[in-house]
Amino acid sequence: MSQETAPPDVIIDLIKVSKVYPPDVHAISDISLTVNRGEIVFLTGMSGAGKTTLLRLISRMEKPTKGMVDVAGFDIAKLPQRNIHLLRRKIGMAYQDFKLLPNRTVADNIAIAMEVVYRPKSFIEKRTRELLDQLDLVRKYATRAEELSRGEQQRVSIARAVANSPEIVLADEPTGNLDAETTDRVVNLFHQLHRQGTTILIATHDKSLYQQTNHRVIELRFGRIRAPHAESFEQNDEEKPTFPALASAPEA
Amino acid sequence: MSQETAPPDVIIDLIKVSKVYPPDVHAISDISLTVNRGEIVFLTGMSGAGKTTLLRLISRMEKPTKGMVDVAGFDIAKLPQRNIHLLRRKIGMAYQDFKLLPNRTVADNIAIAMEVVYRPKSFIEKRTRELLDQLDLVRKYATRAEELSRGEQQRVSIARAVANSPEIVLADEPTGNLDAETTDRVVNLFHQLHRQGTTILIATHDKSLYQQTNHRVIELRFGRIRAPHAESFEQNDEEKPTFPALASAPEA
Amino acid sequence: MRFLAVVLRHTCRNLLFTWKSQIMTLFTVSLSVLIFSFFYLIYSNALHISDDLDDDLRLIVYLDEEPGLALKEEYQRKILKFDQVDRIEFISSQQAFKRFEQQLGDNRDVLSGVPADFLPSSIEVYPVRSLDSLSRIKRFSDYLSTLPGVLKVQYGKEWIERFYAFVQLMRVVVILSGTLLIMTTTFMVAHTIRLTLLARQQELELLRLVGATNNYIRMPFLLEGAFLGFLGASCGIAALLLLFNWIKLQFAGPTTLTLLPFTFFSWPIILSIIGIATLLCAAGSFSTTRRILQL
Amino acid sequence: MRFLAVVLRHTCRNLLFTWKSQIMTLFTVSLSVLIFSFFYLIYSNALHISDDLDDDLRLIVYLDEEPGLALKEEYQRKILKFDQVDRIEFISSQQAFKRFEQQLGDNRDVLSGVPADFLPSSIEVYPVRSLDSLSRIKRFSDYLSTLPGVLKVQYGKEWIERFYAFVQLMRVVVILSGTLLIMTTTFMVAHTIRLTLLARQQELELLRLVGATNNYIRMPFLLEGAFLGFLGASCGIAALLLLFNWIKLQFAGPTTLTLLPFTFFSWPIILSIIGIATLLCAAGSFSTTRRILQL
Numbered sequence A, B: 001m002s003q004e005t006a007p008p009d010v011i012i013d014l015i016k017v018s019k020v021y022p023p024d025v026h027a028i029s030d031i032s033l034t035v036n037r038g039e040i041v042f043l044t045g046m047s048g049a050g051k052t053t054l055l056r057l058i059s060r061m062e063k064p065t066k067g068m069v070d071v072a073g074f075d076i077a078k079l080p081q082r083n084i085h086l087l088r089r090k091i092g093m094a095y096q097d098f099k100l101l102p103n104r105t106v107a108d109n110i111a112i113a114m115e116v117v118y119r120p121k122s123f124i125e126k127r128t129r130e131l132l133d134q135l136d137l138v139r140k141y142a143t144r145a146e147e148l149s150r151g152e153q154q155r156v157s158i159a160r161a162v163a164n165s166p167e168i169v170l171a172d173e174p175t176g177n178l179d180a181e182t183t184d185r186v187v188n189l190f191h192q193l194h195r196q197g198t199t200i201l202i203a204t205h206d207k208s209l210y211q212q213t214n215h216r217v218i219e220l221r222f223g224r225i226r227a228p229h230a231e232s233f234e235q236n237d238e239e240k241p242t243f244p245a246l247a248s249a250p251e252a
Numbered sequence C, D: 001m002r003f004l005a006v007v008l009r010h011t012c013r014n015l016l017f018t019w020k021s022q023i024m025t026l027f028t029v030s031l032s033v034l035i036f037s038f039f040y041l042i043y044s045n046a047l048h049i050s051d052d053l054d055d056d057l058r059l060i061v062y063l064d065e066e067p068g069l070a071l072k073e074e075y076q077r078k079i080l081k082f083d084q085v086d087r088i089e090f091i092s093s094q095q096a097f098k099r100f101e102q103q104l105g106d107n108r109d110v111l112s113g114v115p116a117d118f119l120p121s122s123i124e125v126y127p128v129r130s131l132d133s134l135s136r137i138k139r140f141s142d143y144l145s146t147l148p149g150v151l152k153v154q155y156g157k158e159w160i161e162r163f164y165a166f167v168q169l170m171r172v173v174v175i176l177s178g179t180l181l182i183m184t185t186t187f188m189v190a191h192t193i194r195l196t197l198l199a200r201q202q203e204l205e206l207l208r209l210v211g212a213t214n215n216y217i218r219m220p221f222l223l224e225g226a227f228l229g230f231l232g233a234s235c236g237i238a239a240l241l242l243l244f245n246w247i248k249l250q251f252a253g254p255t256t257l258t259l260l261p262f263t264f265f266s267w268p269i270i271l272s273i274i275g276i277a278t279l280l281c282a283a284g285s286f287s288t289t290r291r292i293l294q295l
């Protein structure tokens, strides 16, 4: 069921992948992309360029129309329905539309990701509090998700994505509704995961997230990869300065 | 039914307004704010500061717990249910969660705002195409809203807000899912409305939207107004340079 | 004018757009009307059926002697004053004897030695043909036997009691089935409306937010409800008519058909059923938007 | 072990969390079971009722002379070979005369001059107590009149035909009501499941996305369905029992009760109804998740 076609340090491998939504929306065209374990990769590109579609292909929310997608040793196109959970457990995704359960509490929404892998209750509660603290949301612990502001919802969805310490984190526009200060907290969280060896893909429009880093930035344009900003494949970039502390550049 | 308590050039007038969500979330505390006709006002503040709540109070999606809200001559608290539409027709709002009808086409979603005031069909189609063109979405004219990327959805929601050329435009985080280039188009659209005398309130985290302008910026902090950046009440700022052309400041 | 045009266009678009749930609603309404009118039909025919069955239910009052004209009138007055009595008939000894002869048929010669007046004269009392009167037959018979000159009152006691029990049971069955069905139907229609509303809530809320008037939001619902109600009720009645004819076919035997004169609704009743269904559906649709209009 | 604990916890939480729609479902299931078992009960009791009513439905075969022992046996053999015949009884002239005397009651002295054998001897044929046999009575009577030595076959022709038509009609009513109700019920249960699923779809999709196994998603639905099915069926049966006792009270008169021996389900039937409802609900809930598992 799992085909180890790529070298062991490659965790995401896309070979000539295309995705056409019916009837003829070419969201992704002929993309090849290799991501190594522990890397941070930024996806940018205009609205509608295909960033979300790419992330959805990786988490098997869509099947590729053409090409091969290999994630953590699973060939997406051949993964049988009953084994999808094995792939999904290695991936934590913060969706662009959050996908929170509106009438459940914040804690429940985060816990759900840990419950499905049978974590003990005490662990779940500890981890939830820890994440909420890190994202400045502890006072919303027992609030229902529909009563949160959009920015708060976004943070809950990020917390859920990373709760289970997955091998791969896919973050789709994780700071679109966040102010600079809160963005900083999120960046720190990703940074911390990066130090633990998590592979992180971030689709974003926020230049301040990647402008002062030397992580790989991939720009999509009409479903194709455009001249990549940096092709640095080195894996030990934890030592280097990564995210900018605050996006408020002194230009006013 | 309409109380002209404020001077004629004041279009939005909040006096000591508080909003408490049950049981005890103090979203807005004791805010007083006056916006003149034709002004552009930016609302900023951390996630959860109360920006959305303020806009919801102005469009009467919430009633204030305390204080008086007077918008375009209507006293919000006293506006009877059967007359809400008179207020709403003067306001166009781009919601933070878009509020699109997922199974209707883009065109339908925009047209709905014009249909309710009985605009002729030909006008509706012309205006829709014009707006979609301006926001780079013409090719999505007949696509269902649920098949759009988030950024595209956001633009549709903006198009719907301004479609009817309302007196007041409330934009809640209008560029959260947009890249710099598309943001620019949105800014130009607002700029154009501004020239026509529309009052615009924009709640945003995106500093690049207001950093190089001299429009009023109001920062909320835990539901209160913090030291305002600029208290310029002059009304003829159409001549001055307003929005930055592109948010990609040359700092990389 | 423009308002009307827009509202009509909206209604049509809604119907086209949500035809799946519309068909669901239509089906629900049809079924409900079918169910209701089915029971109503049974009910309105139930009395006729028992009419024909209780021909046998006469009470025979045996008299000790042939009554004179004055006595006959006296009897007539005393018996006919009861509401439950339809008509009475005097049978003289001779008439009773002739009947007996006829009943014996070919064996009538056995009566050759018998005097023609060996059977007593009697009054046959036919009760009104209604289920209610059956329940009072016993008491009525007791009353009759207190009249002067009455030898004995005879009626098919067991048979009447059985028939009465049977009809009573049938009645309970019809009432209970009807109640259950109407409960179910109400529940179902409420359910369907809730489901439909759930799917449209978003749209209604949005309409409210972009400045639609109350009527703009409600009118399409009203029209849609009325349309579905009308169509649904018509389908329901049509289905019932089909069913009715099918039943008639089942009873196509020469005798039974005439014995059970089962009739369909008259036009005024059909029209009122359809009218009421239309009104109810329109009102239901109309009123469900109330909560949303508060926004 | 842990899986089971988590699944049980989930089930309980779901039940608590969505108690509103659960109660809706419970009500639906109860109503459906009530409806179904109500009609089943009527059905299973219908034959008993007609049993008691057709006591009067004997055929009287008049013979031209008192049959000898051999002839009696011959008759017995020829008549009893029909399935529809329950038993036969020979009535001699004397017996017939005595009965007639009793029927006349106080007026028996009118028979004083009549010879004791003026009434013909006869065979009384009691058909089997089933609705079906009634429909063949006419043909059977024709057959009987072809037997040697038979003067005439007499039976309550009109009455039987009326009764038959009535019972037939009753049967059609019960079948049609049953069909309508069962259609309605099916529709309603499907509707409820659809509604419930709509409300939960989001949650199921999310569970799938965060890596829940198929069983993790489905088991709570299975348990929930079984629980609701069991509870709902029990409530339905309980409601029917109440109804049943209410009906019995309605018929509490001394004679009618014994005439209509209406009995409730036996335990095995009750248990199978509950079992089947439980199974169906569990299966229904379980299978509705299929589409979502494809995600």
Ligand SMILES: Nc1ncnc2c1ncn2[C@@H]1O[C@H](COP(=O)(O)OP(=O)(O)OP(=O)(O)O)[C@@H](O)[C@H]1O
Residues within 6 Å of the ligand: A146, A147, A148, A149, A150, A151, A152, A177, B021, B022, B025, B026, B027, B045, B046, B047, B048, B049, B050, B051, B052, B053, B054, B096
């Ligand atoms: N419907 C609600 N019920 C209860 N509390 C609410 C509700 N909506 C918002 N809140 C709370 O009110 C506060 C202000 O919310 P609001 O949506 O106004 O924030 P915001 O400034 O728009 O934040 P963001 O930038 O994240 O959108 C938050 O703490 C939020 O949790």
Ligand SMILES: Nc1ncnc2c1ncn2[C@@H]1O[C@H](COP(=O)(O)OP(=O)(O)OP(=O)(O)O)[C@@H](O)[C@H]1O
Residues within 6 Å of the ligand: A021, A022, A025, A026, A027, A045, A046, A047, A048, A049, A050, A051, A052, A053, A054, A096, B146, B147, B148, B149, B150, B151, B152, B177
């Ligand atoms: N379910 C769908 N059906 C049809 N077309 C779709 C669907 N989802 C996305 N698309 C189209 O595919 C293209 C790429 O969409 P995608 O969501 O990947 O863009 P994106 O890069 O994430 O944009 P954004 O920054 O606005 O979120 C867009 O043109 C979009 O309209």
Ligand SMILES: [Mg+2]
Residues within 6 Å of the ligand: A051, A052, A053, A096, A172, B149, B150, B151
């Ligand atoms: Mg996207």
Ligand SMILES: [Mg+2]
Residues within 6 Å of the ligand: A149, A150, A151, B051, B052, B053, B096, B172
């Ligand atoms: Mg907000």
